[in-house]
Amino acid sequence: MMQLTLEFGGGLELLCESKKIHNVNVEPQNGSDKLIMKDLLAWVRTNLIKERPEMFMKGDTVRPGVLVLVNDCDWELSGQLNTSLEDKDVVVFISTLHGG
Amino acid sequence: MDETGAKPKRSGARLCCTCNQRRAALKRPKTLEQICRECFYDVFEEEIHQVIVTNQLFKPGERVALGASGGKDSTVLAYVLSKLNKKHNYGLDLFLLSVDEGITGYRDDSLETVKRNEIQYGLPLKIISYKDLYGWTMDEIVKVIGLKNNCTFCGVFRRQALDRGAAFLKVDKLVTGHNADDIAETVLLNILRGDIARLSRCTSITTGEDGPIPRCKPFKYTYEKEIVMYAYFKRLDYFSTECIYSPNAYRGFAREFIKDLERIRPRAILDIIKSGENFRISTTTKMPEQGTCERCGYISSQKWCKACVLLEGLNRGLPKLGIGKGRISVNDSEDRNGSDRGKSIASKQCGTLDF
Numbered sequence: 001m002m003q004l005t006l007e008f009g010g011g012l013e014l015l016c017e018s019k020k021i022h023n024v025n026v027e028p029q030n031g032s033d034k035l036i037m038k039d040l041l042a043w044v045r046t047n048l049i050k051e052r053p054e055m056f057m058k059g060d061t062v063r064p065g066v067l068v069l070v071n072d073c074d075w076e077l078s079g080q081l082n083t084s085l086e087d088k089d090v091v092v093f094i095s096t097l098h099g100g
Numbered sequence: 101m102d103e104t105g106a107k108p109k110r111s112g113a114r115l116c117c118t119c120n121q122r123r124a125a126l127k128r129p130k131t132l133e134q135i136c137r138e139c140f141y142d143v144f145e146e147e148i149h150q151v152i153v154t155n156q157l158f159k160p161g162e163r164v165a166l167g168a169s170g171g172k173d174s175t176v177l178a179y180v181l182s183k184l185n186k187k188h189n190y191g192l193d194l195f196l197l198s199v200d201e202g203i204t205g206y207r208d209d210s211l212e213t214v215k216r217n218e219i220q221y222g223l224p225l226k227i228i229s230y231k232d233l234y235g236w237t238m239d240e241i242v243k244v245i246g247l248k249n250n251c252t253f254c255g256v257f258r259r260q261a262l263d264r265g266a267a268f269l270k271v272d273k274l275v276t277g278h279n280a281d282d283i284a285e286t287v288l289l290n291i292l293r294g295d296i297a298r299l300s301r302c303t304s305i306t307t308g309e310d311g312p313i314p315r316c317k318p319f320k321y322t323y324e325k326e327i328v329m330y331a332y333f334k335r336l337d338y339f340s341t342e343c344i345y346s347p348n349a350y351r352g353f354a355r356e357f358i359k360d361l362e363r364i365r366p367r368a369i370l371d372i373i374k375s376g377e378n379f380r381i382s383t384t385t386k387m388p389e390q391g392t393c394e395r396c397g398y399i400s401s402q403k404w405c406k407a408c409v410l411l412e413g414l415n416r417g418l419p420k421l422g423i424g425k426g427r428i429s430v431n432d433s434e435d436r437n438g439s440d441r442g443k444s445i446a447s448k449q450c451g452t453l454d455f
Contacts, residue, residue: 010172010328011340064359067328074126074329077114077134095340096172096281096328097355 010095129366160191170213173277200229202237228265287376
């Protein structure tokens with residue numbers, strides 16, 4: 001079991017009952033011993049997103065325009081969907097799609 | 101400001117390509133460089149400074165109003181511009197200017213953010229409301245016209261409201277937080293709509309220099325991703341809720357398309373802006389002549405400005421007046437520029453565009 005802190009911002013919190021910070025426990029998926037972002041996204045979609053999932057995801061990844069940071073580092077630097085997660089990691093999702 | 105919440109660096113973390121010392125925090129869409137937080141702040145601010153200097157956006161001693169919605173772009177703009185103003189001695193008097201459209205549960209909340217920004221950045225704030233200017237709030241307008249053309253009203257009214265607020269503050273310039281993604285989006289929309297007049301204007305960094313209050317866009321080349329990253333890392337206080345009345349579907353499609361392009365090739369955003377800049381209108385194309393509204397004196401290419409036409413419709417109980425290519429129109433009866441005016445590019449409906 002892996003303990004993670006997930007944070008939703010830029011309007012994405014509205015998709016999960018207006019709660020910005022979620023402390024969650026996620027099991028590594030598919031019998032593997034590690035968890036990657038791809039698995040986490042699927043988990044979030046099933047377990048946290050309560051409405052309009054299309055605002056959060058497109059296909060098997062986040063919708064373009066949603067920024068993802070793992071431990072305050074842009075996931076584009078860590079392999080995006082293949083970023084592997086460790087216990088106590090902090091994952092932040094921010095939508096850039098709301099007005100300026 | 102908490103900037104150190106992250107876990108200590110993990111093995112194999114990449115180093116910043118600028119300082120080669122600290123852990124990279126983001127990949128810049130413009131250059132694809134990996135860069136640390138501190139170097140990112142520097143380059144982000146410096147690039148905006150360069151845009152301001154190169155394009156001579158301001159003169160020393162000018163009074164400048166910042167169109168402030170409480171959203172990410174205008175919040176970051178207020179923060180960066182007041183920082184640069186001090187650092188580089190621009191000598192500007194900065195003001196926050198907000199429009200209260202009268203949308204309960206949306207604008208009232210975002211105005212609270214602007215009021216906090218007023219204190220956080222020490223910039224005087226002026227709020228100008230649709231109710232005071234036009235006698236109608238957007239809530240009241242939506243009750244009458246429904247959710248179909250409400251964005252047209254709001255867009256037309258906002259443009260004029262900002263000008264009136266700027267006149268009230270006696271400023272020399274109005275700056276807005278439109279970013280590179282917004283501008284690329286608008287280029288596409290204007291092409292799709294065949295709106296040549298706006299296409300040629302929408303990429304200009306400064307517009308309305310012939311009018312009373314020029315507007316400029318210091319974030320013209322700034323990626324939305326970097327604005328949001330900057331706001332996030334600096335923990336800036338901004339408001340991010342979609343307007344309750346605005347699905348604004350058409351712009352939404354363009355926006356999504358731009359974001360899809362960005363994912364494949366981030367440079368595409370700057371390339372679209374460049375293409376927009378390079379559009380040239382043939383000299384034989386008849387462009388609308390700029391005059392003033394006979395009713396309120398605001399700039400208009402027609403007898404009455406768009407806001408007055410829309411307002412007349414609301415007050416007479418004919419809210420469709422001035423929407424689309426409807427048959428009833430105040431301006432059709434006594435057209436100042438002859439009978440073919442109705443077919444000219446000026447009659448294209450594009451009220452939701454702010455450019």
